[in-house]
């Protein structure tokens with residue numbers, strides 16, 4: 001049984017905005033906060049009720065904002081404090097909550113704390129970061145190379161799990177913990193409703209062990225941050241690279257007051273090797289199995305499960321799991337149905353709602369992401385240019401960061417000048433305007449699906465009963481609450497005959513424009529939801 005807080009959170013439908021690539025309103029080629037304000041009515045129409053904004057704080061932008069130099073101010077090219085206040089106010093008026101991105105594991109080396117810290121071994125900020133006389137072998141950098149950088153000024157090494165300009169904060173220092181509490185309270189004081197918490201399970205470290213494990217104080221730190229009376233009401237979703245069910249429960253159980261929920265990446269990483277750059281074909285059957293397993297964990301332990309396929313770090317999901325070249329509409333709507341009719345909190349990433357797929361480029365100059373460029377530089381001698389570009393075209397984070405293609409005009413309705421990163425190479429074929437003009441509109445399907453979810457509590461709160469067998473090439477499941485029941489039918493790659501075990505079933509929604517009833521022939525990726 002959920003408490004009131006989690007019952008309310010289960011009604012959230014979150015839309016993730018990568019501000020630099022969403023909508024530019026001041027003709028500098030970079031998306032901005034006013035661009036989000038401009039699109040609020042569109043987002044309302046889509047049917048979401050919360051927006052997660054990737055970091056928009058002051059930052060040198062080495063990692064597009066995940067390197068923060070001032071947590072309590074806005075990056076000028078994205079806007080200013082008045083803009084964010086206006087955005088919060090206008091969103092709230094429309095019933096849309098605002099979630100900010102809390103980057104608590106590291107700052108930019110341009111942050112005042114680091115600039116002071118590096119001056120000497122003995123100053124008020126000297127213990128804000130991890131300083132050692134020698135690199136600690138257990139901790140390496142996620143983006144290749146060493147995680148330890150020597151600082152001439154202080155004559156010591158500091159830890160940076162990401163870029164050299166992104167030093168890790170020392171959470172063992174109570175002063176650091178208090179600083180981050182203040183950041184949370186600052187934004188919550190301005191009306192922000194919650195946070196997505198960047199690599200939050202990395203904040204506790206144990207240098208005697210391999211970095212992959214969480215440090216010993218992780219629960220204490222997270223509860224210390226969000227279990228405080230000032231922060232308890234906030235919705236928080238952690239980016240947690242944690243695979244164990246036990247830890248998932250500990251980190252997100254309602255009464256423990258740590259996180260509200262956490263992203264679980266098993267369905268995202270399946271089939272991805274070498275840091276996500278090596279493609280391997282995936283089947284919807286394998287995907288279904290993963291989803292069922294995590295639904296079970298969620299039901300057995302009363303956990304909120306985020307239902308997501310895409311984000312700013314991943315290539316487009318539909319580009320990895322099926323025949324997106326020939327059946328993009330069917331595949332995109334099938335995946336949306338598979339995820340958003342389960343119990344959990346839907347998360348959508350910008351552009352997903354009209355079926356954006358990963359683009360293709362022939363030169364490293366078309367990429368911007370610091371980790372992609374690192375990957376290129378570290379591997380180009382061994383793998384050769386051609387192979388690296390293949391990898392980047394498949395797995396680069398830039399895939400998700402191309403400007404949203406609102407239409408097919410010169411700069412895609414994103415801006416009226418050339419954007420900071422080349423446009424999505426597929427924009428002529430795939431853009432919102434064209435999608436909405438089509439009879440097979442992915443946007444319209446998303447809209448109907450989210451409306452159905454909003455109006456039928458059994459999709460939000462109901463029990464899940466799987467009716468199909470593991471070897472079936474389709475997925476049939478019921479969601480039931482009190483005397484209300486729907487059945488969701490998702491056919492996979494092949495044509496199939498699916499007979500429903502009921503005397504009658506009323507069609508609520510389908511991606512087959514020809515379907516009128518529950519007749520049993522299903523084409524590839526066909527989905528239908530019926531009221532029983």
Ligand code: NOJ
Pocket residue numbers: 063066103162198199239312313
């Ligand atoms: C995870 C974020 O999603 C990613 O974009 C970022 O580069 C790293 N954390 C470092 O903050």
